[in-house]
Amino acid sequence: MIKPYAVQNGYTGPILAKINAAGFRIVAMKYLQMNLEQAKAFYKVHEGKKFYPRLTKFMSSGPIVAAILEKKNAVDDYRKLIGATDPLKADSGTLRKLFGASMEKNAVHGSDSDENAEMEADFFFSKLERF
Numbered sequence: 001m002i003k004p005y006a007v008q009n010g011y012t013g014p015i016l017a018k019i020n021a022a023g024f025r026i027v028a029m030k031y032l033q034m035n036l037e038q039a040k041a042f043y044k045v046h047e048g049k050k051f052y053p054r055l056t057k058f059m060s061s062g063p064i065v066a067a068i069l070e071k072k073n074a075v076d077d078y079r080k081l082i083g084a085t086d087p088l089k090a091d092s093g094t095l096r097k098l099f100g101a102s103m104e105k106n107a108v109h110g111s112d113s114d115e116n117a118e119m120e121a122d123f124f125f126s127k128l129e130r131f
Contacts, residue, residue: 004062005105007031012065015095015108019069022081027068028121028130036060042123051104058104066124068117075114082110
């Protein structure tokens with residue numbers, strides 16, 4: 001997912017270009033804005049953590065681009081492409097280094113496992129919206 005900070009700053013095109021250049025196929029994609037309850041549901045795994053209220057408020061603050069990406073070893077390869085959560089600690093050339101501003105405004109979200117990727121894909125997309 002491309003987060004509100006990156007969408008608002010016009011980084012959607014450059015981020016998608018880097019995703020395509022890294023060999024990912026976009027299976028589904030949509031532009032939307034989550035309300036606070038939807039953001040809380042999406043990040044429920046973090047409920048109770050200190051950053052949860054800030055995260056859910058930020059994630060419902062503006063439009064996002066949700067996408068399902070396909071590639072052999074997609075989760076691992078995407079995690080390498082996006083870089084560390086903190087853009088200041090992310091490797092040069094990663095999406096978060098190039099387009100992120102802070103831990104909270106780190107440009108993109110990426111699933112951390114195949115199981116979570118499937119759950120997150122189901123959150124945003126019906127089976128009819130995947131190609």
